[in-house]
Amino acid sequence: MVTSNDEAVIVDLHNDLILLVDHFDHRGRPEHFSEFWLPELRAGGVNVQVLPVFVEAQFQSEGALRRTLLLVERIHRLASRHLEVAVCLTGAEITAAVSAGRIAFVIGLEDADVLGLSSLSGAHLEYAEELCELLRENGRDDVLFVVGGTVPPEDAETLKGFGVHEVFGPGTPTARLVEYISHHARRVRLT
Template sequence: MMTTPHDEALVVDLHNDLILLVDHFDQRGRPEHFAEFWLPELRSGGVNVQVLPVFIEAQYQSEGALRRTLLLIERIHALAARHPEVAICLTGADVAAAVAAGRIAFVIGLEGAHALGQDPELIGTMYRVGARVVSLAHLGRTHLADGSGFDDSSRGGLTPQGFEVLAEMERLGIVFDISHLGVAGVDDVLARATRPLLATHSGCRAITDMHRNLSDEQIKGIAGLGGVIGVAAAIAPFIDPARPTAARVVDHIEHIASVASIDAVGLGPDFIDDYYAEVYGGRMEIMGVDAVEFVAAEVRRPSDLPKLTAEMVARGFSQTDIAKVLGGNAMRVLDEVMGVGTGG
């Protein structure tokens, strides 16, 4: 059977909230869910490296964030213990070894870092339990920063504790995730950061003007640090509320390449539809976005990822550039930063 550019590339997905659905089913006595649903999906999509963000639902953010975060991280470790097909990785070398062995490399992330509260030193604890990619806010406010959902009101940037956490992440070797930060927070990070970082799941504001997407200047700033923007292919409002097609996703990819460089593009689809369908009856709310605008994205699950490769092939992307977008660029950042401290 002939191989395709997708088959031949290392595929890195920078954002899939699958652990939320795994946890949901595990708590209901259905531990087979990962093996029956997610593992085949990841294999069908050719995913070699999966960043697993720990997202904290609203009901836990104020009072139970630390406990919920640790429980979900433990869920990830238990998942890896049960399934030899996957491996938790702490460094780029770990990822390379896992992929060489035919396993899917899991990288633990924190989406919002609610668990830290107002105690920056807890970032060291998160490092010790395996977190290697971290963002400081979700849509709202944490003790560390304001999320983009506050851009119409406070526009607060990083707090003093947020700056401490940024510095400690760079020292330890935790990749900073700029997705979800408000405009002032993005400016703060780009002014202070010294190492490559990620926007794990974002889009281009020039194509779709909504607060979660990045301006051209922000894209240039991320690229200037050697960073990578993972395009959030699975979230219709980020891509195009009316036409969230694979072709429209590639429009975002092309825009990032034209504004900055092909070396600044990756994939962070944000596969969350199945979780919201199971837990919330399909209703998803994003601050500042009317839920009635939602339509299903064409790239809805990992098995849909080859559609993006097919679209890039149709547009004349070289095999080298396709490989960069699918995973080469993201892996460069993980190799350089993940688990590699600065010695400061």
């Protein structure tokens, strides 16, 4: 058992955890997470578990988007079956989960070709501008950046001026989003 400061937040980045959970689930062992991984995380004092989603070579190219969505769905189903963990999308959700004694699951996508920002808070301009700057600073001008949510139409041109490639407003059919991403991913350069 690891002894740590009660005030410390311990973050683990076990990069193949969700792949192992998926592996055991497909082999008829869905209890593997609760019997092995959950006790391991607790014994290590982990408060926040970052779950990088990496698409294995056999799924890259045509199957990458599908595989990514399946792994994200697997993470959500895992959290719904285990009350000791919570999928968290914001800092406030992480704080709430840790305060409640739960392990906060944070999903991270490794080497993504597409970045999507969904905003319901009205902070889309600030977030998008900062993310565009970070993409440029890190030499990731190959990432397709799309924004969706409750974005006023008049903000679309401002977002595109930052470097966002496309803006999808409320009610956009999923098929349109998938078609856009399928056609434009890996064909972009931020200007």
